[in-house]
Amino acid sequence: LQPEALAILDKYRQPNAHPQDYIFPVLKRTVHVTAQQQYGRVQRTNKRINRYLKLIGEHLHLPIPLTTYVARHSFATVLKRSGVSTSIISESLGHSSEKITQIYLDSFENSQIDAAMQNLL
Helix, strand or coil: CCHHHHHHHHHHCCCCCCCCCCCCCCCCCCCCCCHHHHHHHHHHHHHHHHHHHHHHHHHCCCCCCCCHHHHHHHHHHHHHHCCCCHHHHHHHHCCCCHHHHHHHHHHHHHHHHHHHHHHHC
16 A cells, blocks of 8 residues: 555554454444445445535536546546556456456546537537
8 A cells, every 4th residue: 555545544543443343434333234224324425425525526616526436437547548557447446357447447438439529519
């Protein structure tokens, strides 16, 4: 991990954390036990994060609403355009295979082509 990432982990590390606890306390091992509880909690947290990201994007006058989805795509696109290998991008995104990552990256190209065609109309 990069020093900046380690600093973030150190900041949020709980002194008496159980080895099975999450680094960021979105899910609590003793509260969010079932898959349904975990899913619901993650959805609510993502919604809250996206609300704040949207405000940040508006403050920065970004042309599209900033969301976790946009951030993930931007991250992958920057890596791809920087010449990072698909295998490293795949690992960074947590994909189970490079094929999934390639499909994911190809979808950007298609959406960019669609946007370019829309501008021509």
